[in-house]
Every structure is written in structure tokens, then in C-alpha cells.
Amino acid sequence: MILPGETLGVLGGGQLGRMFCEAARTMGYMTVVLDPDPLSPAGAIADEHLHAPYDDEHALQQMGERCAAVTTEFETVPDSSLRALERMCRVRPAPEALRICRDRIREKRFLRNHCLPTAPFFALTEQGQLERAIGAIGVPSLLKTSTGGYDGKGQQTITTEDEIDTAFTTLGRVPCVLERRLDLSQEISVVLARGDNGEVSCYPVAENQHRNGILNRSIIPARVPEQLARQAVDLAGQVARELDFIGVLAVEFFVVENSLLINEIAPRPHNSGHFTLNATVTSQFEQQVRMLCGLPAGDTSLLSPVVMCNLLGDLWNGRAPAWERLLNHPETRLHLYGKRDARPGRKMGHFNVLHRDIEQALQLSQEIQALLQEP
Ligand SMILES: Nc1ncnc2c1ncn2[C@@H]1O[C@H](COP(=O)(O)OP(=O)(O)O)[C@@H](O)[C@H]1O
Ligand SMILES: [Mg+2]
Incomplete structure (x- = not known):
């Protein structure tokens, strides 16, 4: 077990890295962040910020020497960096799990x-396969780059068969997945932790509403039949076991006509798990610290129904939103990530609304979202 007083590292200095550092520091660990951006949200609060590229040998050496264990906040971190760190300290999740999750085809x-x-899909790696792919999947469909996509980026909608050629070119003719576009009745996700002993602890299922491919709101507990929620938890646990995963992991699901399809796996804490910062006994970031350190998982019980809303850069319009409109409501908890540039679509923060009645939490969250949009 790695105990408080020791130093933990995270590759990636975004909001997920920041909230990991906050949890670690609260528990008495020291933190080191590696991120090339000198203004990174996590770097700003870590004990030490190494600003260097993710494959910088010297920075990795420093990180390995300082840290008892290292984790990542994103899956596209270079494999060679993880392998180099593994020679110096504990690295979780293991590189192999990240290798699978960072590539849609894999x-x-x-x-x-x-x-x-999963949804019906075709792994498309070269121009010559376009016709076969569209023949197999049909329309409407979505072409998604195999690597590098997030928040709906790196995706093209295909509504007639002849559009696939242009879509493939628009995405740069890189390896892609062609996927049937499904009529979703809902989207849900499960965040879980799996420890060294293989034990899995799941958080309550979140119901996720997206806007323009970006998560807008999560509602917990998800308003789905109990049996479907149980099935989601079982499938997520199966994913974690098959990956032999150690750490915090999220599985995104599509609900199509009362059955579940797995959309994506995130080998890290997830945006749809931010409700755990205020509404469960243990947050997903404390859980990440615990898994990294070989400690037992914390309690994942829900203390109150909750709605989480993302705050995107679109709200800024040149100046900060009128926060008092949100802070006036005692049921709300505001989290801002300390990002300077508010660009459209950029995740700047989120807020949680806690209420014993989930429909009231939802209504209040919608009112606050509308209030923040008003001039
Ligand atoms: N096959 C699909 N059918 C219908 N909607 C989809 C499909 N794939 C993606 N979407 C929508 O787009 C969102 C983002 O897509 P996703 O594959 O999860 O990529 P990202 O990595 O950007 O989150 C999904 O949460 C869902 O709302
Ligand atoms: Mg997704």
C-alpha cells in the first residue's frame, strides 16, 4: 500500500488531472503533474508541475524518481512513456488497457x-474498403476516427451512401470505424473501480444527455428500469475484468429499445462521474487515488439524487457568467477548472444540483442553465 505522505504523479494536466490532485492532496499525498502546457489546470495546484512533452525522457525520469505511483488522465498518452515509468514506479492502469481503449478499432x-x-460497425483502414463498409453498415451511419476523437470531434454523419467518400477525406483518410447511427432512447454510463484483488465497486448508473456530441447533463440515479441498470453494472464489471483493469473506469452505453449496447470505454474517471464529487460517500477521484495506491475502494453509495451540468466556454461571451445566479441556490455546488480561455465547446467547469426528488433537481438544474445563458 502506498500511504499518505508519498508522492503520486499524473500524466495530463486537464480538469481530470486537477481533480485527481485535489483528492490526493486532501488525503495527504504530494502530487506531480506532467503536461506541456504551463497554464494547465492540474499543474496550477500540483506540488510540482513538469512542463514538458509527454515523451520527454528527462521529465519522465524526474517523475519516476519522485513518484511512488503514476496514473493518467487521458488514454492517448504514449505507450513508451508508460513503459519507461513502469521501470521506476507503479503505473496504473496498465499500458495494455490504455492501448485498447485509446483506439476505437481495437x-x-x-x-x-x-x-x-456494440452497435454494428466496420473497421475501415483504407480507401479500397469504403464500398464494402457502407454495404455492410448502411445509412444513416457515423464515421469516427479510430484515434484522437473526443466530445463528438473526429466524427462525420453519413446520410446517403455516396457521402462516405467525402466523409473519409474530411477525416484525413485515417483509420476509422463506420458505425450504424442508432435511434437512441437513452444514454447511460457506469463508473467503477477495480482493485489489485479484482474486486469491483460500481457507482450508481448515470443517465446522460448530450448536446452537439458533448455531455450536457447527467441524471443520477438514471431513470431506467432496475433490471436494465443491473445489466449495465454487470456488463461494465465484465469489461473491467476482461481488461484486467486496475483503476477507475467508465463504460458508456446506448439504450436502444430496452437493450444495451456498449458505446465507449474510458480507462479513467469520467465526466458523467462528476456527480460523485458531492453526491456519493467517495468521489471518483478519491477512488482513483485509492486504486492507484492499492488501498481498498471507498463506499460508492449515493447520498442524494443529483443532476450534473457541464459549463462550456460558450457561456462566457467575453466575460464570466453571472455566478451569483447559481450560487444563490443552496442545493447547487459549483466546480470551475481554472481555465483561462473560454472557447466554445471547451469544458470550463460543472455544477451539481442535489435534491431528494430527482425531477426537482432536474428542473432546478434547467432553470439555472437558462439563467446563466441570459445576458
Ligand atoms: N452510433 C451512434 N448512434 C447514435 N448516436 C451516436 C452514435 N455514436 C455516437 N453517438 C452520439 O454522439 C455522442 C459522442 O459519440 P462517442 O462515440 O461517445 O464519441 P466521443 O469520444 O466524442 O464521446 C454519443 O454520446 C452519442 O450521443
Ligand atoms: Mg463518448
Whole structure:
């Protein structure tokens, strides 16, 4: 067990890295962040910020020497960096799990090979396969780059078969997944922790509402039949076990006509788990610290129904939103990530609304979102 007083490292200085550092520091650990951006949200609060590229040998050496254990806040971190760190300290999740989750083709094949349900897909790696792909999947469909996409970026909608050529070119003719565009009745996700002993602890299921491919709101507990929620928890646990995953992991699901399809796996804390910062006994970031340190998982019980809303840069319009409109409501908890530039679509923060009645929490969250948008 790695105990308070020791130093923990995180690759990536975004909001997820920041909230990891906050949890670690609260528990008495020291923190080191590696991120090339000198203004990174996590770097600003870490004990030490190494600003260097993720493959910088000297910075990795420093990190490995200082830290008892290192984790990541994003899955696209170079494999070679993780391997280098592994020679010096504990690294969780293991590089192999990240390798699968950072590549849609690998991820989808992993799911298929383990008989886990996904939307129909075709792995497209070259121009010559376009016709076969669209023949197999049909329209409407979505072409998604195999790597590098997030928040709906790196995706093209295809509504007629002849559009696939342009879509493939628009995405830079890189390896892609062509996926049937499904009529979703809901989207849900499960955040879980899996420890060294293989034990899995799941958070309550979140119901996720997206806007323009970006998460807008999560509602917890998800308003789905109990049996569907149980199935989601079982499938997420299966994913974690098949990956032999150690750490915090999120599984995103599509609900289509009362059945579940796995959309994506995030090998880290997830935006749809931010409700745990205020509404569960243990937050997903404390859980990440615990898993990294080989400690037992904390209690994942829900203390109150909760709605989490993202705050995107669009709200800024040249100046900060009128926060008093949100802070006037005692049921709300504001989290801002300390980012300077408020660009449209950029995640700047989120807020949680806690209320014993979930429909009232939802209504209040909508009112606050509308209030923040008013001039
Ligand atoms: N096959 C699909 N059918 C319908 N909607 C989809 C499909 N794939 C993605 N979406 C929508 O786009 C959102 C983002 O897509 P996703 O594959 O999760 O990429 P990202 O990595 O950007 O989160 C999903 O949460 C969902 O709302
Ligand atoms: Mg997603």
C-alpha cells in the first residue's frame, strides 16, 4: 500500500488531472503533474508541475524518481512513456488497457471478441474498403476516427451512401470505424473501480444527455428500469475484468429499445462521474487515488439524487457568467477548472444540483442553465 505522505504523479494536466490532485492532496499525498502546457489546470495546484512533452525522457525520469505511483488522465498518452515509468514506479492502469481503449478499432474488436454488445460497425483502414463498409453498415451511419476523437470531434454523419467518400477525406483518410447511427432512447454510463484483488465497486448508473456530441447533463440515479441498470453494472464489471483493469473506469452505453449496447470505454474517471464529487460517500477521484495506491475502494453509495451540468466556454461571451445566479441556490455546488480561455465547446467547469426528488433537481438544474445563458 502506498500511504499518505508519498508522492503520486499524473500524466495530463486537464480538469481530470486537477481533480485527481485535489483528492490526493486532501488525503495527504504530494502530487506531480506532467503536461506541456504551463497554464494547465492540474499543474496550477500540483506540488510540482513538469512542463514538458509527454515523451520527454528527462521529465519522465524526474517523475519516476519522485513518484511512488503514476496514473493518467487521458488514454492517448504514449505507450513508451508508460513503459519507461513502469521501470521506476507503479503505473496504473496498465499500458495494455490504455492501448485498447485509446483506439476505437481495437476497443470495438475487444468488445466483439468478448461477446460484449456494440452497435454494428466496420473497421475501415483504407480507401479500397469504403464500398464494402457502407454495404455492410448502411445509412444513416457515423464515421469516427479510430484515434484522437473526443466530445463528438473526429466524427462525420453519413446520410446517403455516396457521402462516405467525402466523409473519409474530411477525416484525413485515417483509420476509422463506420458505425450504424442508432435511434437512441437513452444514454447511460457506469463508473467503477477495480482493485489489485479484482474486486469491483460500481457507482450508481448515470443517465446522460448530450448536446452537439458533448455531455450536457447527467441524471443520477438514471431513470431506467432496475433490471436494465443491473445489466449495465454487470456488463461494465465484465469489461473491467476482461481488461484486467486496475483503476477507475467508465463504460458508456446506448439504450436502444430496452437493450444495451456498449458505446465507449474510458480507462479513467469520467465526466458523467462528476456527480460523485458531492453526491456519493467517495468521489471518483478519491477512488482513483485509492486504486492507484492499492488501498481498498471507498463506499460508492449515493447520498442524494443529483443532476450534473457541464459549463462550456460558450457561456462566457467575453466575460464570466453571472455566478451569483447559481450560487444563490443552496442545493447547487459549483466546480470551475481554472481555465483561462473560454472557447466554445471547451469544458470550463460543472455544477451539481442535489435534491431528494430527482425531477426537482432536474428542473432546478434547467432553470439555472437558462439563467446563466441570459445576458
Ligand atoms: N452510433 C451512434 N448512434 C447514435 N448516436 C451516436 C452514435 N455514436 C455516437 N453517438 C452520439 O454522439 C455522442 C459522442 O459519440 P462517442 O462515440 O461517445 O464519441 P466521443 O469520444 O466524442 O464521446 C454519443 O454520446 C452519442 O450521443
Ligand atoms: Mg463518448
